[in-house]
Amino acid sequence: MALRRIMEKYTPNTRFCIIANYTHKLSPALLSRCTRFRFSPLHADAIRQIVDKVIANEDVNIAPDAVDALVKLSKGDMRRALNVLQACHASTLPMPEPGKPPPAALARADRELITSEIVHDCIASPQPSDIALVRDTLLGTSDVSSILTTLQTLKNQKGLALADLLSALSEELAELEVPSQTRVEWLRGLAEVEYRLAGGGSESVQMGGMVGVVRQGVELMDKTGMTA
Helix, strand or coil: CCCHHHHHHHCCCCCCCCCCCCCCCCCCCHHHCCCCCCCCCCCHHHHHHHHHHHHHHCCCEEHHHHHHHHHHHHHCCHHHHHHHHHHHHHHHHCCCCCCCCCCCCHHHHCCEEEEEHHHHHHHHCCHHHHHHHHHHHHHCCCCCHHHHHHHHHHHHHHHCCHHHHHHHHHHHCCCCCCCCHHHHHHHHHHHHHHHHCCCCCCCCHHHHHHHHHHHHHEEEEEHHCCCC
């Protein structure tokens, strides 16, 4: 409300620029005084072009597959891509000796190689191998108790959140060639689980719901004679 009064008072000689990711979280009184410009996420090629330029200029020691992971996980957000790249670069620098200032610059050979695993850990995103394990376990195991034990063990060992697993699993399932009925069942069920999880639902209960949704889709495939 204070910003609203400021805008009303100084509009004749001042222009305000408000940058936000979600306009519905802003006051309607502020939105009514602004012209909205919507910007879609950047294409992966555009992000890669800038990331490659920064890597070359700053002499970042990063593996090619790590660049691919960085571009993919940024999801069209250039700021996020550069922030993660900077964080990964800082995490691979050696610790300075006690009582001595850190060197102004280090040779490339003295810096740890930034791998795809480091990028995923920096973003707190599940590793591709972990997601593949979750997918194969859900699709290939009919014992629900065994599936829940495997998922819970993975979550505890890797410190993963169910919301991150759910998002990554949805992308994996979307790439499978399955009957349309199964795909619809997965999308509807996983969307419901994600909604309840975002509303504060128990992770253990919603994890059981996720398992039930995927297994129900597998049973539909078995009835139609198809396998993932």
